[in-house]
Amino acid sequence: MPIRDRIRELRRAPAGELRPNPRNWRTHPPEQCAAMRGLLAEIGYAGALLARELEDGSLELIDGHLRAETTPDAMVPVLVLDVTAAEADKILLTHDSVAALAEPDQEQLAALLKDAEFISPGVEELLQGLACLATDAAEDAGVEYEEVVIPESWQVVVECRDEANQREVFERMRGEGYRCRVLTLS
Structure with missing residues (x-):
């Protein structure tokens, strides 16, 4: 055809x-x-x-x-x-x-979610929802997860003036080699 x-x-x-x-x-x-x-x-x-x-x-x-x-x-x-x-x-x-209608490849999705870093809180919320949906789909399919062991880590929370300042701090810290995540609390 x-x-x-x-x-x-x-x-x-x-x-x-x-x-x-x-x-x-x-x-x-x-x-x-x-x-x-x-x-x-x-x-x-x-x-x-x-x-x-x-x-x-x-x-x-x-x-x-x-x-x-x-x-x-x-x-x-x-x-x-x-x-x-x-x-x-x-x-x-x-x-x-x-x-x-596409279904997630759990391993590929997990790898992408682990490696993706975004500044925007809206995008981070989208990815959190995607991770939850993928987990629910895996549970519905009978996939069993190993117990999660959270390794010891040390973190710093920096309070910023506004979103622009948050972006500036994020970029500066990431530029210095730190693994960073954006967190917005209302």
């Missing part, structure tokens, strides 16, 4: 000018918004938004609503698709849903 390439072009467009899809069925809770802000601040754009061109030349989003809302003043990468409104609805309905 031949597979059609529906990508017409990669275009840079102002995020604030992208039209939200009126049929978008996903909402974005505060913790997801915080994680997205953190990821965009630390990494930036690493994937394109999906849109289709309307008759008036404007772009209507199919995927990437939260990224566009988070950075309305930014020029963002957009894959302009050659799809009809009905096809856009199919993508809107299934794009993230298919990705959500």
